[in-house]
Amino acid sequence: MMPDDSTPTDPFAIPPDTMGMTADQMRRLGHRVVDMVVNRFERRNAESVITTGDAVDLTARLGGDLPEAPVDPDATLDLMAQVVMQNMQHGDHPRYFARVPGPASFAAILGDWMGTGFNAICASWGGGSGPAVVETTVCAWIAQMLGLPDRTEGVLLSGGSLGNFTGFCVARSEIGRGVAYLTDQTHSSLPRNLRQMGLSGDEIRILPSDDALRMSADTLRNAIADDIAAGRRPMMVVATAGSTNTGATDPLDAIADICTEHGMWMHVDGAYGAPAAITDQGRAVLRGMERADSVVLDPHKWFFQPYDLGLCLVTRPGALERCFSMNPEYLRDVQATGGQVNYGNRSLELSRRSRALKLWMSLRTYGAQAFRDAVARGIELAEFTEAHLRSQPDTWEVITPAQLGVVCFAHRGSDAADHAARAARLSESGFATLSSTMLKDRSALRLCTINPLTTREDILQTLDRLAAPL
Structure with missing residues (x-):
């Protein structure tokens, strides 16, 4: 409830929130947001790497009439966590290899x-x-x-x-x-x-x-x-x-x-x-x-x-x-x-x-050294990926070598449509995602490995799924 002109000037006598929320409400909801974020950090390896929703369905669930009266903030937080934040790419997922990942750290948050x-x-x-x-x-x-x-x-x-x-x-x-x-x-x-x-x-x-x-x-x-x-x-x-x-x-x-x-x-x-x-x-x-x-x-x-x-x-x-x-x-x-x-x-x-x-x-x-180690890890992961691809010459061809966390390669016998289909199948599975691209006139698949949480096993399983027959 907003204060009126008769409100005392004591700063602790008025609600701390501009729009009238009490301090207890602010703390409870704030703590709940922290819990939601940390819980998601703990389970993000198990979530789908990317989910793209249907526009009609999302509009029906998230839109609607202008809320003239207050809506329960807990219900709104649930809707954000369960619908809004799920229908997007998770660039901090260890198996997000498309474009350039965004593996945010918690201290930065x-x-x-x-x-x-x-x-x-x-x-x-x-x-x-x-x-x-x-x-x-x-x-x-x-x-x-x-x-x-x-x-x-x-x-x-x-x-x-x-x-x-x-x-x-x-x-x-x-x-x-x-x-x-x-x-x-x-x-x-x-x-x-x-x-x-x-x-x-x-x-x-x-x-x-x-x-x-x-x-x-x-x-x-x-x-x-x-x-x-x-x-x-x-x-x-x-x-x-x-x-x-x-x-x-x-x-x-x-x-x-x-x-x-x-x-x-x-x-x-x-x-x-x-x-x-x-x-x-x-x-x-x-x-x-x-x-x-x-x-x-x-x-x-x-x-x-x-x-x-x-x-x-x-x-x-x-x-x-x-x-x-x-x-x-x-x-x-x-x-x-x-x-x-x-x-x-x-x-x-x-x-x-x-x-x-x-x-x-x-x-x-x-500390700065932790950043140096994390960046070095991304460079090493791309080099590991290149070495593994070269170890399977009947399946893969390296198009461009590992360079600053990126490696481009082709599936033997595949054209641009086939590469796009393999990338789409992988993304739709929710296990991982990567990009298909064109290098001048050459079709290729592309992995970007700059997330320090990515493991070699993540890369090997991703490549195995890519290689499976369409």
């Missing part, structure tokens, strides 16, 4: 809950100095783990799409409008970003990848020379650190040399693959990433955070603010000075929740 529960905002220094320092801290920690320069600055966003868009905007702000170079293996959201940023068709150069499905330095050099001869200005190279299709990484050192030679911006899309650089093996594969002007990664993938969390890191101090800063009169009282950061001036987001709390909580709770 606690940090997310705290931020939501305290209604934390991270937009202006005056309105959120604590959350701002946490965000600055985690951006510096991640940059250090990746081996990026000490001068690196960052901003947290919803994911790779907005992270890359943010980096592109900064590149244009710093370099000026011109041609952006990428390949046919670049993530499909990135050409869309460039178009929505206003680049024309002849300013988006999609280059053919080489036989290893990577950007060719020679092809890039030739394209730049052609554009200069045609009077166009090269602006940026979009390099990939761990392509979605195969896990391949472009030749970052060679690309950095070319960007330096032509005064271009080097952007690295490492949405899932960049965290591999926190391991010795991954750092060798990603050599040259430390020379980039901007790097994007999704901590909701290989840093084990709940959705959503993307990170755009920029190695040119002040470039984010030069691109996005605004200082309207109504924010005059909360502007930052002297090393303070207004995160509303580092991207297009102004009203923004504190996404950093979950990453800060998990890095402090588990």
